Amino acid sequence: MKLLIFILACYGMTMITVYGKIFDKIRPKYHLFHCTMCMGFWVGMFNWLTISSLPFNIFVAGCISSGTSYLLSKVVGDSGIVINMKK
Numbered sequence: 328m329k330l331l332i333f334i335l336a337c338y339g340m341t342m343i344t345v346y347g348k349i350f351d352k353i354r355p356k357y358h359l360f361h362c363t364m365c366m367g368f369w370v371g372m373f374n375w376l377t378i379s380s381l382p383f384n385i386f387v388a389g390c391i392s393s394g395t396s397y398l399l400s401k402v403v404g405d406s407g408i409v410i411n412m413k414k
Contacts, residue, residue, distance in 0.1 A: 337392035338399050341367045367396030
């Protein structure tokens with residue numbers, strides 16, 4: 328259950344940081360702040376520091392967050408589940 332909460336918290340924080348309008352004026356122009364995989368890694372490390380009872384180390388937390396944030400951002404869009412139909 329802690330892993331699921333960790334993943335959802337990281338995904339939410341990553342999406343808000345990368346795409347949220349609230350950060351438009353203060354978000355730097357670096358690639359890190361516009362990439363869900365890059366930002367997801369650092370969000371995972373930050374969340375690992377705040378949730379100290381997770382059964383893995385800080386680097387693994389960053390990798391889990393990065394991978395799941397990227398995957399979920401490709402599967403779920405603003406309008407729900409993304410379905411690409413090839414002709």
